[in-house]
Amino acid sequence: MGLMSRTSAIVRAWYSKLLDRAEDPAVTLDYSYERQLELLQNVKKGIADVVTAKKRLELQTKKLETELPKLDEQARQALAANREDLARAALERKAFAQQQLQGLDQQIDDLAAQQEKLADSEKRLSAKVEAFRTQKETMKAQYSAAEAQVKIGEAATGIGEEMADTGLAIQRAQDKTEQMQARAAAVDELVESGTLEDYTTSGTQLDRELAQVSAQNQVDADLERLKGELAAGGKQKELEKETK
Amino acid sequence: MIVRVMGEGQFRLEGDAVGRLNELDDRAQEALERDDESELDRYLEEMAALVKRDGERLPDDDLSPSEAIVPPSDMTLAETKKFFSEQGLIPDVPQ
Numbered sequence: 001m002g003l004m005s006r007t008s009a010i011v012r013a014w015y016s017k018l019l020d021r022a023e024d025p026a027v028t029l030d031y032s033y034e035r036q037l038e039l040l041q042n043v044k045k046g047i048a049d050v051v052t053a054k055k056r057l058e059l060q061t062k063k064l065e066t067e068l069p070k071l072d073e074q075a076r077q078a079l080a081a082n083r084e085d086l087a088r089a090a091l092e093r094k095a096f097a098q099q100q101l102q103g104l105d106q107q108i109d110d111l112a113a114q115q116e117k118l119a120d121s122e123k124r125l126s127a128k129v130e131a132f133r134t135q136k137e138t139m140k141a142q143y144s145a146a147e148a149q150v151k152i153g154e155a156a157t158g159i160g161e162e163m164a165d166t167g168l169a170i171q172r173a174q175d176k177t178e179q180m181q182a183r184a185a186a187v188d189e190l191v192e193s194g195t196l197e198d199y200t201t202s203g204t205q206l207d208r209e210l211a212q213v214s215a216q217n218q219v220d221a222d223l224e225r226l227k228g229e230l231a232a233g234g235k236q237k238e239l240e241k242e243t244k
Numbered sequence: 245m246i247v248r249v250m251g252e253g254q255f256r257l258e259g260d261a262v263g264r265l266n267e268l269d270d271r272a273q274e275a276l277e278r279d280d281e282s283e284l285d286r287y288l289e290e291m292a293a294l295v296k297r298d299g300e301r302l303p304d305d306d307l308s309p310s311e312a313i314v315p316p317s318d319m320t321l322a323e324t325k326k327f328f329s330e331q332g333l334i335p336d337v338p339q
Binding site: 001002003004005006007008010011014017018117120121123124127128130131132135154155157158159161164165167168169170171172 | 247248250251253265266269270272273276288291303304305306307308309310311312313314315316319323327328332333334335336
């Protein structure tokens with residue numbers, strides 16, 4: 001048996017199980033319709049969950065992107081202070097942040113693809129649910145006729161397939177979303193703790209040293225600025241003297 | 245013949261395309277038996293592409309059942325195995 005036949009059998013078994021409680025075709029129709037509406041709600045919720053997860057990753061991307069120039073500046077200041085070791089550490093952090101960013105881009109794309117798939121599923125299912133709803137009452141009115149029985153069976157099968165397909169799409173999107181939430185939480189933790197790389201205890205030491213270098217640089221820059229201002233002021237006075 | 249490509253909708257497929265689809269289906273089945281994920285994905289992708297290219301898309305509100313269903317091509321081997329197992333991959337709709 002090929003994969004297509006096996007898939008058909010699986011899908012058929014899935015919706016038979018879903019609808020097996022009703023013997024009366026009229027009840028089956030109403031019951032099926034209720035389940036269809038539930039599934040439509042589920043797919044809408046699935047889309048909302050994917051969108052939320054995607055937004056979270058986008059926020060992380062922004063956070064990491066603001067870290068990059070900061071780390072660059074720290075490395076520059078460390079180098080200016082002849083602390084190549086610190087500069088290297090800052091650049092290692094930057095490289096790690098960049099790696100994370102690339103991973104995030106991929107994950108955001110994946111979630112966007114899931115979102116699109118679910119939106120397509122919702123569109124197909126809601127069109128079928130609407131068609132089913134309009135046919136349901138007509139079929140119920142005629143269900144004693146043998147032909148109507150066949151029609152009910154076919155319509156239930158047609159929509160049952162779509163339901164199984166949608167159910168699978170929701171499940172897979174949910175799995176993906178959960179995986180990404182877990183990874184997002186891990187990256188969040190790294191960003192929050194300020195240790196983009198595992199520096200464990202030396203991470204705080206590194207921060208201190210980088211801060212010291214940064215402060216030292218700031219003092220040096222201010223000194224230069226003040227000296228410059230004084231010199232300019234002196235020159236100005238001399239100029240003023242000469243013109244007098 | 246009406247063929248559903250999971251995640252893509254239903255298509256009406258006629259003529260020798262049906263034969264080609266069945267051939268690919270046999271190869272996909274063999275790839276799954278060999279646990280060859282990349283070959284399996286390749287055949288499933290070819291099947292989906294063939295149906296979409298040579299088939300005529302059914303309107304979304306058509307309630308006709310399909311005579312064949314092509315499983316998704318983007319599942320991992322583990323997912324595919326679970327899909328075809330007793331346990332299944334499609335969750336029940338909560339009661």
